[in-house]
Amino acid sequence: METQHIREFIDLGYTLNYRQTAERLFISQPTLSKHITKMEQELGVQLFIRTKQFVRLTTCGEQFYEKAKKIVTIYDEVTNKILCSRKNMEGTLRVGYLDNAIRHELVSGIEDFKAKYPNITLSLISSKNPGEIEHAIKDDAMDIALTLSFSNTVFPPEWYFEEIKPDILAAVVSKSNLLSEKSKVDFSELLEYPLLFPNATAFTDYSKCLRNFVKNSNRSANEIYEFSDIDTALIMVESGIGVTVMPKHIKCRAHSAKFIDLNDSNAIFSIGALRKITNCTPGSKEFIETLLLKYQDQNNY
Template sequence: MEVQLLREFVCLAEHLNFSTAAKELFIAQPVLSRHIADLEYALGVQLFARNKQNVRLTPVGAAVLGEATTILAHYEAGIQKIRLAVAGFAGQLTIGFLGAPVKSFFPALISRFRSTYPNVDLQLSQMNLGALATALKRGDIDIGFTLSFDLLSISGLCWKTLYADSLAVVLRQDHPAANENKLMLSALSRENFILLAPEESPSLYNQIMTLCAAGGFSPKVAKLAAFPENALLMVESGIGVAVLPRHIKEYAGSELRFLDIAGGSTGFDVVAAWGEVHSNPTVPLFLQELEDLQAAGSLR
């Protein structure tokens, strides 16, 4: 049954006049009469009682009118959702993120996007570095807020730098070197180290090992942590020292100190990454909101 037949039926039911309904529908009166007859035949019922003087709904026609009105409302709503989705104003957007580096701006960004595009269903997942890299590689997420360490090893990605960051040495406040502003890693060659597990971010792990090698030693690894927050707890517990991204300081207590590392390359970028080829029309809309927030100087 064509939707247009239902529209014509509802229009005629509202006016109870073939001539008036035909004019509103921009069709000839005989065409409308034939279409209503086709609809009655398809349903196997008489919808209108009509003679030369008047047209009225039959009891069955009144019941069909209620259902037809509901069907048309659902149909129009569905078409609108499809149009919105095609235009990028509806649908689903899956975002993976690291907690600490986006803590200062992520709530405002999500709030802005939801306000502008209320019909887009946002799926937000906090992950660690390794899981984010895997999700981006597999296309399990549309956009990932992560660090630049492992992105060069993943083909087919685009990314936008949000801000620059660096690695830092994390010590307890009672450590002899805690009051230094900058520290050579070689000064910690006898310490136990807490590092993020290499499977979580091979590039980050390798960079730390390279920094230690440049200082003339191989670190004695006491523990491997899956999350930076776990590494902070281990340092706070006196298990050892750590080398972590400076933005992790967001989660550090006052008893911990973050020191710059003297010598070697310690910089990296906090980025938003997405697939170079994607079919989700909401991705560029979200990236535009992100760019607007960055232009306003609100990313950090």
């Protein structure tokens, strides 16, 4: 069984759409279909149920899908380790990051990394939202990126996300808002005020997360405003235009807005490193490991 055919199966298991997978992998649909059929013959089981209306994994297909992802990940990591070692850890590592999401660990992590790998040049690329990050990873404009992953986030199977530290979502209100005196609030209390929503294109999963909060509250929002960048949202909140929910680490950028913990077990997310599994740029894994160690060290004090 060829590794490339397994990759095609994994992508099809992710999209459940022959046309999309063929386009994503730059092959024809007949070729993709031929490869999947060959895999089914080799395994002696049916992996997909195909009708004119839908494509879905069989029970055997679901089991093989999970195992196949692990197999390809291990294969790529071993291969990349060998390739990277050949380069003797020299070159340029392009690191994308969200403003303020992991600034403290990033600064101290860079110091430690440069001390260990002086021959690797770091190129830092700032992004204002996760949408920019994901486009850059897709287009190979970044080797790794420090970004956010929410409970509803699903990255493509050929990408790998490693959590560096957890964070929580908090209610954000003006200092004159009645809720500002509370230490915790229910999301439903925010619906008494105009609600600021992140743009769905720039902040896809963040936006979906907030809309799920509204849906689960069984109430409708009083009035909705949309923002495309965090600073604009903070200005709107501090001016009393509305309230919102933001990652708590954004608090360092606020002038007078009050950040209040939410009474919701789903108000959590991860800050971590995102990369393509096949990316073998020298120092990429070592840089992530450095940040992990830095966070663990700081968290132990």
